[in-house]
Amino acid sequence: MGRYILHCDLNNFYASVESLFDPSIRNKAVVVVGDEEKRHGIVLAKNYIAKEYGIKTGDTVWEARQKCGEELVCKTARFDLYLYVSRLVKSIYREYSSRVESFGIDEAWIDISHLASSDNEAVAIADNIRSRVIAEVGLTISVGVSFNKVFAKLGSDMKKPNATTLISKSNFQDLVxxxxxxxxxxxxxxxxxxxxxxxxxxxxxxxxxxxxxxxxxxxxxxxxxxxxxRGLDDSVVSHIKDSEKIKSFGNSTTCPIDLQDNAQVKSVIYMLAESVAERMRERGMYGTTVSMWVKDVDLVSFERQATLSTPTNVSSDIGRMAYKLFLEHYNWSKDVRAVGVRISGLCQGVVQCDIFHNMEDLDRNQKLESTIENLRSRFGYNIIRRGDIMSNELLSTLNPTSETHIIHPIGFFKAK
Ligand SMILES: [Mg+2]
CATH class of the missing domain: 1.10.150.20 (5' to 3' exonuclease, C-terminal subdomain)
Incomplete structure (x- = not known):
């Protein structure tokens, strides 16, 4: 029995969603731009027609207009809407498998090994998913079908839009x-x-x-x-247990040395935030309330919390807030023995409109952090380490994902 893995990629996702909701722009060059004030109207995404004019992601609106002229359609990004549509599409994927692993807002792997016993069957399932996404959501996807995740991802890039590409054990040398x-x-x-x-x-x-x-x-x-x-990637598509009801994600550690300054505490906080964010993303969850817990060398501890303006599941947001809380509330009369980070106020996927104004950062950070996680799961935790941690030998022995360091929230944070 072979493995069959799909990688599905929504084509020109942001621009396609805009065209979906405004059919009058379907045959025009469309660009989606970030917040005009904050980002000076930078092109975040474009459709194929805009691409033909030579418009690139990262162009300013002014540059895009130079290339295309007056007929260019400029839409301001509506990330709440994109997230909503992404969720609709992924719920279709989940009808085929419990193993669906998101890679950012517009991509996902699906393990369909239990449904297919030949290349032809796997391709037929991919085509079926493709036509369902068109019929039920109105968007096109490119699908790579292969026996491992790495080749499936390559496959989804080969033919676009709206296409299925099979990379099999017999053709991968020719194609890849x-x-x-x-x-x-x-x-x-x-x-x-x-x-x-x-x-x-x-x-x-x-x-x-x-x-x-x-x-x-x-x-x-x-x-x-x-x-x-050589086609020997055997990593699995992560499994999402939808039934699990989780109220918070937390992690804490007693440090191998007593921490003596802000920089050391910051390193540990960010490392803990990484492991918390990883577990959130495994389950596709976001949170808003960040808690920081600290214990000094006399075992005196306290916890402080604050709420973010937008839900997140990336470690930089969680770490930044936890460290801010630490700076605001710790007076350094004693060295620090243990630190904890937790996030609550959880929601699954998309939440209310209008709060995802910094979704492009969130999506970019998610892809970056997912890549780091994948690297770590393949090559070991220490393949990538925070620069500030590496400068401290003892701290660098910390591995927040090892069993001994994962402390579940109930154990470490007093129930409210
Ligand atoms: Mg895409």
Whole structure:
């Protein structure tokens, strides 16, 4: 029995949603721009017609108009709406599998191994999902069908819009190996440069490279990427337990050394925030109330909390608020022994309108942090560490995701 994994990507998501709700702009060049005041009208997304005019994400509205002229349609981003539509689409995915893993607002992996026993069956399911999303939501998706997540993601990029691409065990060498190596998930700019120095330009070059040499130059990452290029990615699509009712996510740790200054506390808070955010995203949940708990060397402890203006599940938001609370409330009469971070006020997916004005940051941070999580789950927690943690040897031994450090909220925070 083989594995069958889909990667579904909504095409030109923001611009498509705008056209969905305003049919009069469907055959025009459309760009979606961020908050005019805050972002000076930067293009966040565009449709295919705008792309043909050479308009790029990150252009100013002024530049976009230079390229396209007066017929350009400019829409201000409505992230509440995009999140709502994203949820509708993902609820269709969930009818096929309990293993649906979001990758940002517009992408998801679906494990359909239990439904398909051949390539043809898997492609038929992908086509079925594609036509349902068109019929029920009115949007097109590109689907990659493969036997692992990395190739499924590549597949969804190959044919757009509204297409299914199969990357099978028998055709992947023809389809994948000619692609530039940076198209492989987790090959960032730094890794690409290292590959370039070794004359590895395509994914195929990587697949046939000398594994001993890769291990030497890139360590464990080199070995894993080599495996991905050969179709040997066996990571699972995360499972979402919808039935679980969770009221809060928290984590805390007793530090290997007593903390003596703000910088050390900040490092630990952000590390805890990362593990909290990861667990939230696993379940697709957002929260608004951040609590910070601290215990000094005399075992005196207190907790403070504050509410964010917008729901989040990214560690930078959680960490920033928790650290702010610490700065406001800790007077440093004693060193710090233990720290905790918790978030409550939870909601699943989209909430009320109008509060997601910084959704583009949220989505970008989610993709970034999901990437870090995936790297860690594949290569070990310490593959990526916060820069400030690395400067402190003892603190760098902390791993908030190891069992000994995960302390569930009820144990550490007094019930209210
Ligand atoms: Mg997309």
């Amino acid at each position: 190996w000619k692609l530039p190596v940076e198209e492989l998930l987790y090959v960032g700019r730094a890794t690409k440069k290292k590959f370039e120095r070794s004359n590895i330009v395509t994914i195929g070059d990587l697949a046939v490279a000398d594994i001993k040499y890769l291990k030497l130059t890139l360590g464990k990452v080199g070995e894993s990427l080599w495996k991905f290029a």
